[in-house]
Amino acid sequence: MKQRILIVDDDPGIVAAITPALRAQGYEVAAAHDGELALAAFRQVEPHLVLLDLVMPKLGGIGVCQQIRQQSATPIIVVSVKGAEADIVTALDNGADDYLVKPFRLSELLARIRAVLRRGRTPQPLIECADLVIDTTRRIVLRQGQPVSLTPIEYAVLAELVAHRNGVVTARQIVQRVWGPQYADATDYVKGVIRRLRVKLEPDPAHPRYIITEPHVGYRFNDASGAVSSPS
Amino acid sequence: MKQRILIVDDDPGIVAAITPALRAQGYEVAAAHDGELALAAFRQVEPHLVLLDLVMPKLGGIGVCQQIRQQSATPIIVVSVKGAEADIVTALDNGADDYLVKPFRLSELLARIRAVLRRGRTPQPLIECADLVIDTTRRIVLRQGQPVSLTPIEYAVLAELVAHRNGVVTARQIVQRVWGPQYADATDYVKGVIRRLRVKLEPDPAHPRYIITEPHVGYRFNDASGAVSSPS
């Protein structure tokens, strides 16, 4: 879904300068040239983000900020020539999420836009492959939707494998990470844990799909979901 | 509840300058002086906000940023002498929520802290599940509409569990939060309190529905009716 950005600035030059850059990043752009038009446009466009100038006819930036905040939590970045401490504090305390002083570097504006938009999302730190879901924040592993109970060591080893998913991890590495550096030679531990993990996680423990043995090298966690995302 | 802020900076002068100002605003302040300590402190303190310097021994600010982002959405404000466009963009794209160039105006920092914390807040003073209602603002717990009398320690432990509801909290974490860091090994306390809480809150204390034990890991407060099969 394309994200929509509303630019509110009475200087057509600014709008003209920013708009193409935003479009190039894949945003949809709308513009308004004074405070009242801004509120109308806000209701109509329902933008994901507002770029707001402070000095404007009809209704100042602060006023626009307050009005928007009364009805929505849409992020607002104030962009203004006014760089005084008081202006910045006032804007932020009236609902602005960020404040950028003109003249600004375009790439910084874009980065701040990304940062502010990123916050709204609730990223799921979930690792999924086929019938396995690993929720690293809640320390929970689901297999076909059913929770699988793992012991601390099992979970730690799994985490180590998943951290290097699709890459090979040696038994030595695993032992050092999970048990500690002084256990570097106790690679026997790993055998047992790997087996228990396979019994608990693999559809057919005798022919593993996820926890693959790379002979004479180590183990590899196979992420079957080949979905590779391409961030901006 | 007091909001906790973690300052990460290797310059004691900066820490000394900022800390009192933050305390005066009613924040709890913790500090770490290099990247590795920062991550350890982060896990222990679980701050609501991180103030992060970029240039540090052990592990740079960007690295800290990434590590924190892997496990949490806690807001991060980078505070650095490096004001170059590339530094700002890099930090923001690696998970920072805001970027402030040193030297900065204290009131601006405070305003940006307020702005960033304001977003994160999703106030839900009432937690309800099945026949339990927990009013975190009034420190009151209702069970089937009837108030349950909890001792201060019982309530503190319950609050700690509820704060991480559906996530696992270790006995060590609970003890450190409720009794203080110096009690980190006195996990025996927790056993007793958990038992009393179960007696007071659970319909069937022998088979808990809310305060679940995650064996060898810790405890979890179960919000939704996430049916977890348990052998009887």
Next chain:
DNA sequence: CGGTTTTTTCACCGCTTTTTCACCGCGCAA
């Protein structure tokens, strides 16, 4: 001050996990 509640401490029990050890089977090279 005395009585009550709350917190701390301790010992025991049963269960799960971890560790340890011996053995098996396969592939590979001498």
Next chain:
DNA sequence: TTGCGCGGTGAAAAAGCGGTGAAAAAACCG
């Protein structure tokens, strides 16, 4: 073929953890 290294299997011993109960100590309150 035989010997060897590597990884899988199985089971039993050891260790650790959590639940329980109860009593001592401390805090609270009129």
